[in-house]
Amino acid sequence: MNGARLWTIARLELTQRVRTVAWYVLLGIFALLLIGVTLLSFLAFGGWGTGGAGVFSAVVYVTLLLVLLVSPTLSGNSINGDRDAATLAPLQVTLATTGEILLGKFLAACITGLAFAAVAVPFLVIATLAGGVNGWAVVTSLVVLVVEVGIVAAIGVAISGILARPLFSVAVTYLIVAALSVGSVIGFGLVSTAAGSEFTSKNRSAEYNSNGEIVCKDGGHDCYGDTDQMVCGEWDSYTYRVPRPDRVWWLLSSNPFVILADATPTSFDRHGNPDDLFGWIKTAVRGAQSAPELQSTWDECDPQYLDGAEYRSGPTPEEIIATTVPSWFVGLGVQVLLAALLLWWAWTRTRTPARTLPPGTRIA
Known part of the structure; x- marks a missing residue:
């Protein structure tokens, strides 16, 4: 593994992303969205001096939501997009190994996703300065956010290496992300009702x-x-x-929003109520046990x-x-295992020399 080649691949991938005007427009729209979310959160959580924790959690959740919505589009065609444009084969005949190509594109996808987190930094600072924010909650939630960005990026890059068509790989990446974030909730509701x-x-x-x-x-x-x-x-x-949610509560453990809430330390008021969205979501999920x-x-x-x-x-x-017992580490482990298996599959499909190629694959 050569660091210089790895960064060269990542830099080339990033150059293709950031040189378009649409990329900056998307970041600007996200900033405007965060302005509205921050203002509404201050109104909802009590204003300056008391609502910092609630505002912070709302901004982090909106950032995670946008990453889940945008990252599949940016990473879901990383490899097969190059193959479709006939630029992957010239890269494969260089000294860059298959692992370096995969990791380079994964690194670029991570940096792209973290750009949204960078846009959210000023709003997170404002929420922290508003008071009432637990320091450990800040550190833990941001670490989990970064990890989730990496997992979604890994899934997108892997699917782009497994499937030959960019459109299909983007769609499948969206389906996997939707299954983790929305499908887990729907499945939890249906199965808990069926097992009533x-x-x-x-x-x-x-x-x-x-x-x-x-x-x-x-x-x-x-x-x-x-x-x-x-x-x-x-x-x-x-x-x-x-319904019997206590029998199937584990279905929610791999949900990105649940992992973020369950892993973040919770602060309570004198009545025993959480002071942020992390705590309320954690209470709902833990109560299902x-x-x-x-x-x-x-x-x-x-x-x-x-x-x-x-x-x-x-x-x-x-x-x-x-x-009740936490489950975030189990869900995070499932996500990491899924991403690792998909990356391994993508490596087997991308390595050279290739014995067979999908019909209609363009190589030059």
Whole structure:
């Protein structure tokens, strides 16, 4: 592996990207989008001095979203685009190895994706200066963001080396990214519903007359609260199916947005609520690990109901996160393994001398 050849390949790839006006227009549109997101986030999270953490998380999420939307287009035709333009074969007969070609184009795709993160830096600084931002949350979220940029870039470059047609490789890259980010959520919802359980609800109310007055055993109407005198109705029972997210919560572990939220340390207010989007998404995903109750009872004639002891609020987000297990490292490992396998496949398809080529492949 030669560093000079590696950087030459990456530099040539970058030159082709940045010399077009459309590239700078895209970065400008992203900057305008971040201005709007930052202003709206300050309004949503309480303004200067209190909403810095929320604004920071919103900007990071928008940056990740745009990288997922744009990176497949920029990296999904890196290799087969050169093959289609008859510039790959001259590169393959140089001293550059197949691994250097792949890694050089991967490096260029990473730098291209990180350009969007660079545009977001001023807005991240503003959010940090606004106060309330956890230092470890800043470091962790940015590291995860950079890793996700690299994974998406690797998938795009690999698919461009596996498939012969640039259009198909870009489409397949989008499908893989969509499967990780959107498909995982849809699959989670469908499978958790299909794997549901029966929920039984039992209810009993006190008897009331036509005037809305409670019926008492002694014939009076002032016995509410006296369970010995209240006349109770019959028990009603209802059964229906409820989803079981606790059985399939792991389907969300490879979602890029979930990985970002689950890996980022969370800060809480005095009520145990997160102060940023990372924490709220983490709470929702971690809460899916807990099995739902499959039976509920409501009895108006029960003293526990009358004094309110039967009913209590659920756990706070802080308690949910503290009593569940993180899954970000599993999801990140799955993504890295997927990208590595695809790159290996691309290497076998791109190495020279090639025994066979897809029909219609242009080589010169």
